[in-house]
Amino acid sequence: xxxxxxxxxxxxxxxxxxxxxxxxxxxxxxxxxxxxxxxxxxxxxxxxxxxxxxxxxxxxxxxxxxxxxxxxxxxxxxxxxxxxxxxxxxxxxxxxxxxxxxxxxxxxxxxxxxxxxxxxxxxxxxxxxxxxxxxxxxxxxxxxxxxxxxxxxxxxxxxxxxxxxxxxxxxxxxxxxxxxxxxxxxxxxxxxxxxxxxxxxxxxxxxxx
Amino acid sequence: xxxxxxxxxxxxxxxxxxxxxxxxxxxxxxxxxxxxxxxxxxxxxxxxxxxxxxxxxxxxxxxxxxxxxxxxxxxxxxxxxxxxxxxxxxxxxxxxxxxxxxxxxxxxxxxxxxxxxxxxxxxxxxxxxxxxxxxxxxxxxxxxxxxxxxxxxxxxxxxxxxxxxxxxxxxxxxxxxxxxxxxxxxxxxxxxxxxxxxxxxxxxxxxxx
Numbered sequence: 001x002x003x004x005x006x007x008x009x010x011x012x013x014x015x016x017x018x019x020x021x022x023x024x025x026x027x028x029x030x031x032x033x034x035x036x037x038x039x040x041x042x043x044x045x046x047x048x049x050x051x052x053x054x055x056x057x058x059x060x061x062x063x064x065x066x067x068x069x070x071x072x073x074x075x076x077x078x079x080x081x082x083x084x085x086x087x088x089x090x091x092x093x094x095x096x097x098x099x100x101x102x103x104x105x106x107x108x109x110x111x112x113x114x115x116x117x118x119x120x121x122x123x124x125x126x127x128x129x130x131x132x133x134x135x136x137x138x139x140x141x142x143x144x145x146x147x148x149x150x151x152x153x154x155x156x157x158x159x160x161x162x163x164x165x166x167x168x169x170x171x172x173x174x175x176x177x178x179x180x181x182x183x184x185x186x187x188x189x190x191x192x193x194x195x196x197x198x199x200x201x202x203x204x205x206x207x208x209x
Numbered sequence: 210x211x212x213x214x215x216x217x218x219x220x221x222x223x224x225x226x227x228x229x230x231x232x233x234x235x236x237x238x239x240x241x242x243x244x245x246x247x248x249x250x251x252x253x254x255x256x257x258x259x260x261x262x263x264x265x266x267x268x269x270x271x272x273x274x275x276x277x278x279x280x281x282x283x284x285x286x287x288x289x290x291x292x293x294x295x296x297x298x299x300x301x302x303x304x305x306x307x308x309x310x311x312x313x314x315x316x317x318x319x320x321x322x323x324x325x326x327x328x329x330x331x332x333x334x335x336x337x338x339x340x341x342x343x344x345x346x347x348x349x350x351x352x353x354x355x356x357x358x359x360x361x362x363x364x365x366x367x368x369x370x371x372x373x374x375x376x377x378x379x380x381x382x383x384x385x386x387x388x389x390x391x392x393x394x395x396x397x398x399x400x401x402x403x404x405x406x407x408x409x410x411x412x413x414x415x416x417x418x
Contacts, residue, residue, distance in 0.1 A: 044301060045302075045305035048298050048302045049302050051298075052306070081294070084294075085290070085291045085294030085298065086294050086297055088295055089260075089297065089302075093261040093302075095254055096255055102254040104253070
């Protein structure tokens with residue numbers, strides 16, 4: 001049984017939401033992806049409510065094992081960081097209220113996990129997500145690829161609750177026994193671990209150019 | 210019938226919540242005040258959920274006509290602004306979901322409204338809140354005074370939804386007819402308007418020194 005991860009690329013104008021199933025072989029399939037949000041002309045409380053309604057419906061529909069959110073540090077202006085953080089707030093509360101473990105990942109971590117390089121550009125991330133999920137064309141809406149990449153990164157890498165690494169290293173208090181067993185089997189199957197995986201991804205990216 | 214305003218001084222560690230009744234004569238009485246929040250050692254999703262649970266219970270208990278939140282612009286570090294904005298996010302969503310109009314006020318606006326000076330220090334704000342509400346001693350918890358000041362500022366001043374000025378100038382789409390009638394009567398009763406009110410507050414602050 002796969003691990004289902006909901007990925008969230010937070011924002012008030014465009015908040016990407018994905019649902020991805022990741023097998024113990026690390027192969028992944030796209031369940032669903034969308035973008036929710038409102039124009040900046042809408043009143044702030046209604047904007048935040050739109051994100052809250054969107055994520056709650058998404059979590060109830062897809063019942064994920066984990067939620068992964070992009071953690072963003074630096075912005076050119078304070079108004080952006082406030083809106084992104086307000087969206088994060090309602091996503092965090094929605095997950096916590098449902099008892100779903102949450103992981104935060106920086107953009108660098110997400111890019112490294114899906115492309116092998118923390119400095120990858122947006123086009124490379126979209127191309128890799130399309131390959132990894134064996135999609136005929138890039139995911140739509142166009143800016144939804146990040147939400148998918150976040151979910152993949154969460155399943156594949158390090159110590160956040162609900163991720164495979166956290167489960168296999170025994171540090172994930174939030175996992176069910178079934179999730180833990182799945183993760184341990186997956187960790188065993190993945191063999192050489194993250195370094196081999198990153199080399200594999202780099203080779204895959206190179207072939208794609 | 211008084212206008213009931215819930216004031217929120219947002220934060221994850223200490224989030225001040227007040228409920229204040231403001232009469233059409235501008236006299237105000239404290240209904241309730243508290244501080245919710247968790248230590249910074251608690252997991253982020255649980256911290257945000259604690260704020261969401263706290264504000265939702267508070268709104269359901271006090272059924273306010275409006276919610277007023279402190280709007281904060283500048284911080285010394287990004288970690289603070291993220292936490293404050295995440296707390297704001299769940300407060301905004303909780304109010305919007307209940308159809309309660311929300312107003313945001315800067316610290317300068319709040320200080321000016323309750324002390325007559327936008328540069329007032331914390332002790333002056335606490336002293337003025339204590340006087341305005343005719344309390345025998347400063348409100349407890351000690352850092353709850355700001356949440357009360359925000360509610361008072363909202364009821365007394367400018368154009369935010371649910372505030373008196375917004376109602377009397379006819380710009381508040383979110384008000385019920387009863388709220389609007391109350392606000393218009395209040396605006397008439399307050400006579401000389403904001404300038405006289407601020408002079409009165411400055412005189413009151415001066416006598417208190």
